[in-house]
Amino acid sequence: MAAIKLHGNSHSTAVRRVLACLYEKELEFEFVFVDRNIGQHKKEPYLSLQPFGQVPALEDGDLKIFESRAITNYIAKEYGDKGTQLIYTSGTQMAEMLVWMEVEAHQFNPAFSNLKLLVQASRRGSPMSTAVVEECEAKFSKVLDVYEARLGQSEYLAGDGFTLADLHHLPTISYLMATEYKKLFDSLPHVSAWVANITARPAWVKALATKDQQ
Ligand SMILES: N[C@@H](CCC(=O)N[C@@H](CS)C(=O)NCC(=O)O)C(=O)O
Numbered sequence: 001m002a003a004i005k006l007h008g009n010s011h012s013t014a015v016r017r018v019l020a021c022l023y024e025k026e027l028e029f030e031f032v033f034v035d036r037n038i039g040q041h042k043k044e045p046y047l048s049l050q051p052f053g054q055v056p057a058l059e060d061g062d063l064k065i066f067e068s069r070a071i072t073n074y075i076a077k078e079y080g081d082k083g084t085q086l087i088y089t090s091g092t093q094m095a096e097m098l099v100w101m102e103v104e105a106h107q108f109n110p111a112f113s114n115l116k117l118l119v120q121a122s123r124r125g126s127p128m129s130t131a132v133v134e135e136c137e138a139k140f141s142k143v144l145d146v147y148e149a150r151l152g153q154s155e156y157l158a159g160d161g162f163t164l165a166d167l168h169h170l171p172t173i174s175y176l177m178a179t180e181y182k183k184l185f186d187s188l189p190h191v192s193a194w195v196a197n198i199t200a201r202p203a204w205v206k207a208l209a210t211k212d213q214q
Pocket residue numbers: 012013014015041053054055056066067068069
């Protein structure tokens with residue numbers, strides 16, 4: 001049995017963030033299905049792993065942790081000698097990486113969440129008003145404009161190497177690329193080239209292809 005157990009389900013963006021990291025690091029792991037349709041994530045024993053009742057959660061031997069970004073940070077540091085080097089540990093590049101990891105969590109992800117709500121409302125057949133749609137689009141585009149400027153200076157967010165700062169965006173970007181909000185990326189050449197580059201990584205392709213083990 002693998003020492004690492006990832007608990008979750010494959011269509012969750014937060015779970016896919018961790019899957020991408022595990023595949024980049026070429027680690028063996030067991031993917032334990034959490035059936036959200038029957039509320040397994042809101043009951044024991046799962047709540048002992050993730051007290052907020054969300055996926056993912058990770059076990060590595062005796063260690064039990066949750067929060068997808070904390071998990072990827074742990075994996076990247078603990079298994080530093082395996083697979084892709086996903087973090088810088090010193091100097092300017094580390095500082096840039098930390099900045100863009102925070103930007104993803106506190107600027108990009110909230111703006112993404114608004115667009116996801118629009119997509120979900122529209123799919124339910126109760127679309128939001130034009131004013132709300134325009135406001136959410138404008139907020140997201142304002143964030144992307146900052147990315148366009150940054151990616152005009154370097155291939156990846158933290159410099160010339162792919163790091164967790166880039167990886168953390170993969171699930172949310174891929175989600176949007178399959179919606180009408182792809183249009184918000186299309187007019188930005190540096191952002192578009194970065195998106196094409198990072199979404200073509202074999203580890204990400206593998207994460208998207210991973211199915212639940214029911
Ligand atoms: N900040 C958490 C967010 C986790 C999260 O929102 N998970 C969603 C699936 S993508 C979930 O479990 N939703 C069910 C719920 O909140 O009840 C992380 O990154 O791990």
